[in-house]
Amino acid sequence: MADPTGxxxxxxxxxxxxxxxxxxxxxxGRFRVVxxxxxxxxxxxxxxxxRHRPEQxxxxxxxxADRLEKLYGKPVESGRGALVRMATLEAADxxxxxxxxxxxxxxxxAAVQAGKNVAIANKESLVMAGELIMKTARAKNARILPVDxxxxxxxxxxxxxxxxxxxxVVLTASGGPFLGCSRKELLKVTAKExxxxxxxxxxxxxxxxxxxxxxxxxxxxxxxxxxxxxxxQIDVVIHPESIxxxxxxxVDGAVIAQMAVPDMRGxxxxxxxxxxxxxxxxxxxxxxxxxxxxxxxxxFEEPDDETFPAxxxxxxxxxxxxxxxxxxxxxxxxxxxxxxxxxxxxxxxTDMLAQVLDRIPDKPIASLGDVLEAARQGSDLxxxxxx
Ligand code: NDP
Numbered sequence: 001m002a003d004p005t006g007x008x009x010x011x012x013x014x015x016x017x018x019x020x021x022x023x024x025x026x027x028x029g030r031f032r033v034v035x036x037x038x039x040x041x042x043x044x045x046x047x048x049x050x051r052h053r054p055e056q057x058x059x060x061x062x063x064x065a066d067r068l069e070k071l072y073g074k075p076v077e078s079g080r081g082a083l084v085r086m087a088t089l090e091a092a093d094x095x096x097x098x099x100x101x102x103x104x105x106x107x108x109x110a111a112v113q114a115g116k117n118v119a120i121a122n123k124e125s126l127v128m129a130g131e132l133i134m135k136t137a138r139a140k141n142a143r144i145l146p147v148d149x150x151x152x153x154x155x156x157x158x159x160x161x162x163x164x165x166x167x168x169v170v171l172t173a174s175g176g177p178f179l180g181c182s183r184k185e186l187l188k189v190t191a192k193e194x195x196x197x198x199x200x201x202x203x204x205x206x207x208x209x210x211x212x213x214x215x216x217x218x219x220x221x222x223x224x225x226x227x228x229x230x231x232x233q234i235d236v237v238i239h240p241e242s243i244x245x246x247x248x249x250x251v252d253g254a255v256i257a258q259m260a261v262p263d264m265r266g267x268x269x270x271x272x273x274x275x276x277x278x279x280x281x282x283x284x285x286x287x288x289x290x291x292x293x294x295x296x297x298x299x300f301e302e303p304d305d306e307t308f309p310a311x312x313x314x315x316x317x318x319x320x321x322x323x324x325x326x327x328x329x330x331x332x333x334x335x336x337x338x339x340x341x342x343x344x345x346x347x348x349x350t351d352m353l354a355q356v357l358d359r360i361p362d363k364p365i366a367s368l369g370d371v372l373e374a375a376r377q378g379s380d381l382x383x384x385x386x387x
Contacts, residue, residue, distance in 0.1 A: 004028075004029060004030055004031055004032040005030065005031050005032065005093045005094055005272075006032050006034040006089075006091040006092050006093045006094070007020075007024055007031050007032065007033055007034060007092070007093070007094050007095075007096060007272070008034055008035040008036075008037075008086055008087065008089055008092040008094070008095045008096065009021065009024075009033070009035070009036050009037070009096045009098060010037045010083060010086065010087060010095065010096065010097050010098060010099050010104070010107050011037065011038065011039075011097065011098035011099035011100065011104070011121075011122070012036040012037060012038055012045065012048055012098070013038040013039075013041045013044040013045055013048065014038075014098055014099075014100065014203050015098075015201065015202050015203045015264070016096075016098035016121040016147065016203075016264060016268065017036075017038075017096070017098040018048075019264050019265050019268055020096050020098060020119075020268050020272070021033070021048060021051075021052055022265060022284065023265055023268050023269045023272060023278070023280070023284075024052070024272070025051075025052065026278075026280070026283040026284050027278065027283070030273075031272065033052045033053065033054045033055075034054060034055050034056065034089060034091040034092055035054050035055065035056040035057070035058070035086045035089055035091075035092065036048060036049065036052065036054045036056075036057055036058075037057070037058040037059070037060065037082075037083055037086055037099075038058075038059055038060070038064070039059065039060045039061055039064065039099075039103075040059070040060075040061045040063075040064045041064070042059060042064040042065075042067035042068040042071060043067075043071070045057065045059065045064075045068055046068060046071035046072055049068075049072055055091065056077075056086060056089065057072065057074075057076050057077075058076065058077045058078065058082045058083055058085075058086045059076055059077075059078050060078065060079065060080065060082075060083055060103065061078060062078040062079065064078070065077065065078035080103075080106060083099075083103075083106070083107050084106055084107055084110040086107070087107035087108070087110045087111040087114070087116070088110050088111060088113075088114040088116065092111075092116055093116075093117065094116070094117045094118070094119055094145075094272065095107070095111040095116050095117070095118050095119070096118075096119045096121070096147070096268075096271075096272075097111070097118060097119070097120050097121060097122045097125065098121045098122065098147070099122050100122070100124075100203055100205050100206065101122075101124050101205060101333045102124055102125070102128060102329065102330055102333065102375055104122030104124060104125045105122075105124070105125040105128055105129060105368070105371065105372070105375075106368070108120065108122060108125040108126075108133060109125070109129065109132070109133060109136065109368050111142070112133055112136045112137040112140055112142040112144070113136055113140060114140070114142075115140040115141055115142050116142055117142055117143040117144075117145065118137075118142065118143070118144050118145065119145045119146075119147050119268075119271040119272060120144055120145065120146060120147060120148075121147035121148065123148055123218050123219060123222045124218070124329050124333075126221070126222045126225050126226060127218050127221045127222055127314075127325050127326070127328075127329045128325060128326035128329050128330070128371050128374075128375060129326065129365070129368065129371040130221065130222065130224065130225025130226070130325075131225060131365070132365065132367075132368065132371065133225070134225050134226070134228070144226065145271040145274060146222075146226055146267070146271065147264075147267055147268055147271050148219060148222065148267070149245045149260075149262070149264060149266070149267045150171040150172060150219055150223075150245050150246045151219070151222060151223060151226055151227075151246075152245070152266075152267035152270050152271060153245035153246035153258035153267075154169050154171070154223060154226075154227060154246045154248070154258075155226075155227075155270075155274075156258050156270070157169065157246060157247075157248035157256055157258055158227060158248070160248075160256060161248065161250055161256075164251075165250045165251055165252075166229075166233065166248060166249075166250065166251070167233070167249040167250060167251050167253075168232075168233045168234070168235055168248075168249050169223065169227070169229060169233065169234055169235070169246060169247065169248050169249075170234075170235045170236065170237050170246060170247040170248075170249070171216065171219055171220065171223060171234065171235070171236050171237075171246055172236075172237055172238070172239040172242070172244050172245055172246060172247070172300075173210075173213060173215075173216040173236055173237070173238050173239065173303065174197070174198060174199050174200070174210065174238075174239065174240055174241075174242045175213075175238040175239075175240050175303075176194075176197060176198070176210045176211040176212075176213065177193060177194065177196050177197060177198055177211055178193075178194075178211055178346075179238065179240060181307070182307060183306075183307050183347060186307065186346050186347050187345055187346070187347055189211075189346045191208075191339060191340050191342065194207070194208055194211040194339070194346060195207050195208070197210055197211070198240070199240075199241075199242040199262045200242070200262055200264070202264075204336075204340060205333065205336055205337075208336045208339060208340065208349070209310075209332065209336065211346070212308065212310045212346070212349050212350055213303065213308040213310045213311055214310035214313075214314070214332055214336075214349070214350070214353070216236050216303070216310070216311050216314075217310045217311040217312075217313060217314025217315065218314060218329065218332075220234050220236065220311065220314055220315065220318065221314055221317070221318050221325050224318060231315060231318050231319065236303055236311055237300050237301070237302065237303075238300065238301045238302065238303050239298065239299065239300050240299060241295060241297075241298050241299065242262040243259050243260070243261070243262070243290065243292075243295050243298055244257045244258070244259050244298060245258050245259070245260065245267075246258050259290055259292075260290055261288045261289070261290050263287060263288065265280060265284065265287055266280065266287075308350070309350050309354065310350050310353070313328065313350065313353050313354060313357055314328065316357060317357060320362055321362075322362055322363050322364045322365050322374070323360075323362075323363045323364075323365050323370060323371065323373070323374025323375075323377070324357070324360055324362065324374070326365070326371045326372075326374040326375045326378065327356065327360045327374045327375060327377050327378025327381070328353060328356060328357060328360075328378060329375070329378070330374075330375035330376070330378035330379045330382070331352070331353055331356040331378040331379060331381060331382035332349075332353060332382075333379070334379050334382035334383055334386065335348065335349045335352045335353060335382055335385075335386070336349065338386050343386065344386065352382060352385045352386070353382075355381075355385055356378055356381045356382055356385070359381055360374075360377060360378060360381060361377075
């Protein structure tokens with residue numbers, strides 16, 4: 001039997017990180033945890049370390065590293081440099097990047113520079129620097145495997161057809177908790193309501209992005225770079241049941257769907273196991289196989305771009321290119337945090353992002369430094385709007 005795949009998980013304490021550990025633990029001979037990182041949650045990390053026994057542990061925040069050292073009894077590194085070192089560990093065969101936001105960018109870039117295969121949940125890094133990351137990955141022979149459920153679905157669909165047979169791919173969106181609401185109704189929604197996603201249990205930032213549909217806009221940009229598809233070939237349809245994760249239309253008018261229960265452990269297992277398929281429903285009792293008769297009706301509708309303008313904002317950013325998507329993504333982190341803190345209304349999120357887009361200058365991207373600079377400008381513009 002082959003040696004177990006050495007896995008590093010950045011963002012191990014989060015929603016994706018914990019579900020990745022669940023999948024990894026179900027296949028002890030196949031995977032080995034070599035490194036885990038988190039930001040501030042030393043207590044959760046202490047539990048994970050006790051259960052999964054990684055060789056190395058990093059906490060981005062120094063005080064959290066001190067707390068974890070006391071709980072764990074072994075040295076714990078901290079800081080961005082330590083995160084980047086963990087992304088390039090000799091023993092890492094696959095780096096799972098499940099950090100949220102722009103903190104994922106440098107580790108993703110470092111991992112592909114080092115020729116590591118990366119299972120990427122952190123869509124923000126691809127939105128900010130997709131072209132650069134994919135180019136580096138090609139040069140270094142590193143694979144980028146999507147964890148996002150829609151992109152994992154597209155990855156599977158693309159394997160079934162040759163590139164000249166594709167007319168378009170369609171990403172599905174649940175529509176979030178406010179599907180069908182008017183702008184007037186959206187003015188009053190609270191963070192608690194926005195955090196109650198109907199189908200997925202996710203971290204706070206991606207849950208708010210799902211409610212505004214910014215998540216789907218970011219995913220259009222993510223798909224553009226992951227699969228090298230022109231933006232005009234990437235469509236979005238609202239599908240509240242979240243059973244169909246993506247569709248692929250071929251030139252002859254056939255439409256192929258990828259379906260599964262809405263459970264992130266599925267796409268995670270696909271990214272970890274590919275080209276094999278892991279028998280997850282046999283190994284994890286709570287993982288359900290899809291029953292279409294139990295799922296009942298599957299419905300689809302066009303997104304309401306007027307009430308939820310985020311997808312169009314992302315398309316505009318993608319069309320302008322250069323540093324604009326990085327600026328928009330960084331600005332989104334600021335305004336989402338402000339909404340969660342009760343500083344702005346739900347509708348202010350996309351109103352402010354539209355203003356950032358109007359004000360951000362066009363600048364080409366040649367290096368990671370340029371991307372970080374564009375992100376800094378986007379954050380600064382958003383912060384100014386927030387004061
Ligand atoms: P969570 O908020 O649940 O977890 C985020 C993780 O990143 C935690 O481990 C957190 O550590 C760590 N982290 C946060 N900030 C930093 C930082 N500055 N430096 C280093 N580590 C940091 O997020 P999710 O798991 O929901 O999402 C992770 C990524 O996956 C996002 O990009 C999201 O868009 C994407 N994604 C998530 C899906 C989901 O179902 N959750 C679905 C598809 C994509 P700590 O706990 O210590 O704060």
